[in-house]
Amino acid sequence: MAKRSAPEVNAGSMADIAFLLLIFFLVTTTIETDSGLSRKLPPLDDTQQEDVIIKKKNIFQLQVNKNNALLLNTGGEEKVIEIKDLRKATVDFLDNGGGVGEDACRNCQGNRNPKSSDNFDKAIVSLQNDRGAKYDVYIAIQNEILAAYNQLRNREFVKAYPNLDMNFVEADKKYSDPRTSSSEKERLKEKLEAIKIMIPQKFSEAEPKKSN
Amino acid sequence: MSKFKKKKGGELPAISTASLPDIVFMLLFFFMVATEMRQNTLMIENKLPAADQVEKLDKKDLVMYIYAGKPSQRFESQYGTESRIQLNDKFADVSEIAAFISAERASKREELVPFLTTALKVDSDANMGLVSDIKQELRKVNALKINYTTRKGDALSGLKN
Numbered sequence: 001m002a003k004r005s006a007p008e009v010n011a012g013s014m015a016d017i018a019f020l021l022l023i024f025f026l027v028t029t030t031i032e033t034d035s036g037l038s039r040k041l042p043p044l045d046d047t048q049q050e051d052v053i054i055k056k057k058n059i060f061q062l063q064v065n066k067n068n069a070l071l072l073n074t075g076g077e078e079k080v081i082e083i084k085d086l087r088k089a090t091v092d093f094l095d096n097g098g099g100v101g102e103d104a105c106r107n108c109q110g111n112r113n114p115k116s117s118d119n120f121d122k123a124i125v126s127l128q129n130d131r132g133a134k135y136d137v138y139i140a141i142q143n144e145i146l147a148a149y150n151q152l153r154n155r156e157f158v159k160a161y162p163n164l165d166m167n168f169v170e171a172d173k174k175y176s177d178p179r180t181s182s183s184e185k186e187r188l189k190e191k192l193e194a195i196k197i198m199i200p201q202k203f204s205e206a207e208p209k210k211s212n
Numbered sequence: 213m214s215k216f217k218k219k220k221g222g223e224l225p226a227i228s229t230a231s232l233p234d235i236v237f238m239l240l241f242f243f244m245v246a247t248e249m250r251q252n253t254l255m256i257e258n259k260l261p262a263a264d265q266v267e268k269l270d271k272k273d274l275v276m277y278i279y280a281g282k283p284s285q286r287f288e289s290q291y292g293t294e295s296r297i298q299l300n301d302k303f304a305d306v307s308e309i310a311a312f313i314s315a316e317r318a319s320k321r322e323e324l325v326p327f328l329t330t331a332l333k334v335d336s337d338a339n340m341g342l343v344s345d346i347k348q349e350l351r352k353v354n355a356l357k358i359n360y361t362t363r364k365g366d367a368l369s370g371l372k373n
Contacts, residue, residue: 011233018236025243034275034331035266036361044351064340084368131341135334136261138343139360143263143367150265178270208344 037142042204057115058122060093062086062141066132070141075115083140090148092116094123094199107156107198120152120199128206149201157195168195256281256298261336262365269359274327276316276355278309280342281335295338297346306342309349329357 061073072081074093081089097108099118108119117123125145129138150169157168164171174180175188258281269275279298283291287303297304299312317325330350334343350358 011230014233015229015236018233018240022236022240022243025240025247029243029247034269034359034361035364036269036331036359037263037265038267038269038329038357038359041347041351041356041358043354043356129340129344131339131344133340134336135338135340135343136336138340139261139263139336139362140367142360143265143362146265173267176267176270207348208340 037139037146039142054124055118055122057098058117058124060090060117060123060125062125062127064127064129064133064137064141066130068134068137070137075113083137083144086141086144087148087151090125090145091151093125094120094148094152096123107159121202124202124204126204126206129208131208133208145203149199149203153195153199156198157191160195161191164191168192253301254279254298255284255287255301255303256296257284257335257337258333259336260333260361260363261367262369263360263362263367264364266362266364267359269329269331269361271327274320274324274329275359276313276328276330277333278312278330278346279333280338280346282337295335295342297342306345306349309346310353313350313353313355327357328355329359330355331359331361333361 057075059074063071063073065071070081070083070086072079072086072089092110093116094110095108096110096113096116097105097119098110098112098114098116099105099122103118103122105119110116127141127145154167154169157164157171166174171188172192175185175192180188256279258279280295281298282293282295283303291303297306297309299308304312313330317328320328332343332346347358350356
């Protein structure tokens, strides 16, 4: 009896089926990861707290009105400021180093104006916005203030650890990268913390006021 | 003389396409693995503002999303043009955020709860009042880690003044 071989299945349409699936997954794919400005909200605390007395010269007070204009009140003067000038103004304020005696700032490189902030630790940036202000203006302001802090932290990081060959932001990125080994993370963490203690982000947001 | 038999015609042999399915399957598996289905259908306009001091938001499973913005055109007649909050697949009120957060928390393993981040995907045209209300609600339920999701770009160029 002749050996009968099973008839071969035609696999010509296999590619078509696979293509169909491929196109489906191509269309539904989103590979992007989100990125944004990370912040921490202050905990809600009902207990009555003692008012802390802060020297007026250590406050960098920003107010946004419902027309998205920005008012800056610091160093005894009030002025309207453009968002594009905000980064430099913030750096000047934080880096001023006007303190004397035990408030003196060793690392500040500003012009030591006695009417402006004492040192990094004392300087406070405060932001209050109107309920009618636009969200993108708010984000732009947040971004500029963060940029000012990052600029100073970068400078101090490079100065403190010149042989590391990276700045604060790069080191922080490397620290949060899951591929970095844990021993390296440990070393980076120590350095990042030191800089964070030297230049703390003292950024307060007052609750927004109603526009009339 | 068979040794010097002339080649028949000039015809090229057909290229075998037998390995085509393999190649396609390889691509298919790549995209299947890399795919993440969109979880929420947006019912609002969501044009994010730009910023350049951004941090990446890794670990997608530890992120809760709160969307806000103007209702998109299809829903305008029903919900108006005022900015609204969207949680999961429906419009929500500010007071519903607390319930949403606790539902999200309950769906995660207990030891991961402290690492949960709330991503605020807010349209750049929204006003700060709404955002402040959201933030206030988040403070009430002690969800303090937030992230203002933005596009990468120059923060100043997008502003129209």
